[in-house]
Amino acid sequence: MIEAFLQFEFLRNAVYSGLLVGLIAPLLGLFIVVRRLALIADALSHVALAGIAGSLYLSQQVALFATLNPVYLGIGSAVGGSLLIERLRKTYKDFEELAIPIILSAGIGFGAIFISLAKGFSTDLVGYLFGSVSAVGRQDLWVVVGITVIVVTFVALFYKEMFTLSFDKEYSEAAGVSGKWIQPLFMVVTALVIGASMRIVGILLVSSLMTIPVAAAIQLAKSFKGALVLSIVFGEIAVVVGLVTAFNLDIAPGGTIVVCSIIILLIVLGWKKIQAYRRTKGGATYGHS
């Protein structure tokens, strides 16, 4: 692997963008999970699918699109979708979650139309769906770098507002901490993370990298900062192990990364179980040993 890493640029691109994605997906994912918006990432990634499929179709039809990286249209449509979700959440104030299935199915619907028009699945498209080790170009890497800078800056600047809003919305309103424009900004940044991650983990599995490491981290962490650090550590482990396995076995990295994070989650849950068992049994078995 290390030899190949030094030898092939595509592999370096994949590893570098993987590491960046392993940082930003769980970082933003923690805020998404604690605000109970986990499904929004899913909805947005399916909107990205529509964008990617649209771009692939147009590249067959219009000369201008032939050279355009589909990632751009994918990111663009995810950002558009994120703003639409915000709008819908306001329209259906009492059924906020309704925005998610509407946007999700709209994404798949348009995706299905473009895929059919383009005469079915190409290998390109499969790469976008499940991720790919070999498809990350230098341009893709720069996109990921740019998005990483935006996401990290966003979290650094608005950390305390995001924490306060996520922890207690009612209090925030009463205390004059307004989410009026942080919320739409947060949605756009979420869409960007999805755009950055889809080359590596794939559209269908992006949301898992934003939620599974977080799910494991909040089992262990006492503090929010601790949960943040642990989420990122788990995310990075999943990405690194997943990429190495994917390269060696020649399978889609989306699958290996997700399975790896599921294994981490299972280990954490198991460990918690053992701890709880020891705590309850500890006193009782003491006398026998």
Add this chain to the structure above:
Amino acid sequence: MEELPLIDIRDVSFRYENRVVLEHISLQVRAGEFWALIGPNGSGKSTLLKLILGLLPPQQGDIRLFGEPVKTFRQREKIGYVSQKSNSFNSGFPATVLEVVKSGLTRKKGLFRSFTKADEKKALDALETVRMSEFAHESIGQLSGGQQQRVFIARALIGEPELLIMDEPTVGIDEQNVRQFYSILQHLNEDYGIAIVLVTHEIDLVTNLATHVACLNRTMHFHGVQSDYEQMGDDDVAKWYGHPVRRLHGGESS
């Protein structure tokens, strides 16, 4: 000249579609006062509170905070808010007590500035005031309801407010802890001079601790000093409350 009331409510009415929930309400809360605002469920207490906090747009009448109309009132840090425990947060939330208390400074610090060591010190001081220092590094979800409410008072106190507004803060807390909770409020009111408005649907201990009592049930049936409230007959109270009530009188509570 008389000093400006912290809260000045004048002839406020409010309706949801065609249901009138508040009618001609007037109330002035001044510095250092401790008000118990009591009324049965559905009496319009929460609506009044939302109007005061600017969470609902006023329809009729005038509400001023520190002399400023609610709509243009910007010094939110002067008011500390403690909500009902049950609906305010998700108990699985990964955060320490210290992190939660610090979040009370979010507004005061303003955008683009992060918390410092000095803020941490302030948070520890606020926790000391509510006698929760030893739990600073515990996870908020691990605490009992009463302890959590004390943490939320600390969160409200860290910004050094002049006025605390509390919406049924003792719902779901056992009696032992309710007493302790109220004794902390009394301490804040008497020793720090913080004005308090506490809304509750239970006619309980708090009416003995407060300096002023307001009885609300769509209209304001009574508002005035605590001793006048004590004088009111139980029958009078039952009449506006809607059903007979058993009041605890001064001597029984402590």
